[in-house]
Amino acid sequence: MSATEVKLFGKWTYEDVMLSDLSLVDYIAVNKAAQSFLPHTQGRYQMRRFRKALCPIVERLCCSIMMHGRNNGKKLMAVRIVKHAFEIIHLLTDKNPIQVFVDAVKNGGPREDSTRVGSAGVVRRQAVDVSPLRRVNQAIYLICTGARNSAFRNIKSISECLADEIMNAAKESSNSDLAAQLAVSAATFQRMIAQDAWKFLKYMWVNSVASDIPPLTHPWAWGLPVTASLTFSQGYAIKKKACFAAKVSFLHRINEHVLEEFYKDYRVDDAAMHVGESAARVILLH
Known part of the structure; x- marks a missing residue:
């Protein structure tokens, strides 16, 4: 390990992380500029539109963990949860957990959704494509929401539930959160009607x-x-x-x-x- 090589938590490298979906390359930040030892860069990514796409993808996961109100601002707790979840993923899959998480984000967001078209009184659902940034946003939200719901009143910790959600989403398992699948199904139905x-x-x-x-x-x-x-x-x-x-x-x-x-x-x-x-x-x- 060279002195200049950046590894997440000092363990997992960014160099071998691959993203097969070209549409998401600009919105899943794992490139040289987004590499950090800790997912806590203290950047002001909310100041301009689309700037949050430059935020390291693991840090976006940590920020999404900080929900709801009672957890706002507890960034160190969120970082600790993500670190433990990545340790579990590495033990169970023997893969780079950054790569597993990137695959989960790629698979977790719906490619198609439906929107309401028409004025008051006459409203119908129209199938639409989902933008790459919204796909990433939805994937992170669904992963964290599924982990949070699974950990509630459960003997399993939030780190274990988060690791399960990420691994299931990465291998496109039906055990992951079904909200994205239902959205795709409904949108496809609307497209067939259209x-x-x-x-x-x-x-x-x-x-x-x-x-x-x-x-x-x-x-x-x-x-x-x-x-x-x-x-x-x-x-x-x-x-x-x-x-x-x-x-x-x-x-x-x-x-x-x-x-x-x-x-x-x-x-x-x-x-x-x-x-x-x-x-x-x-x-x-x-």
Whole structure:
């Protein structure tokens, strides 16, 4: 170890940290200028827009740990929690914990979300792409929130829970915080609606033999509570949601040839097909 080499906590080097997502290179600060022995640079990163992208990524994790009110300003406590979490990650994975955390941030933020479009009264959800900086912000927030919720009333310490969240997010495990996955599912559902893909599904539904599938005219056959006490508008809303769910379920029953035609005509990617059922569940729950 040379006298000029910077290592986090005097243990882990920044030199071999790789980031495969080019869109996040400018927003995950692990370059030469952002390398420090301690994640406590005392910089004024809030003074200008986008300046927080220059803050070392490990220090941003420490700052996000300092929530909520009773923990504000306890930077040394946050640094100690992160140090212990990185020790656990190094012991369990035998990898550089900085690299594991960078991978977790890359995987943890949603690539797609939905926004409200329209004036008062007529509002709809529109699928939108998420900017790189917001992806990083969301990933750090979700990791810290998941660790904080897991550690509450639990025999495991906050450092152990934080290490678990980072490792699960790095390997894209389903045990990590599900908020990002739900956001992606709902956004993909909105994108499929925006692409007018349901017209194709309706055509396939009418022109296929679906004897084992309940007809769309009876959405209560899908297990939804439609009672006589509901008003007309409430009953219509439930039926409409059931129709969407039925179409998504039907999407998984058609053959490969039809799927290829569906891809070609409507340019719906594999992710949209895989999360179809999850998106339907999200819509039904709301």
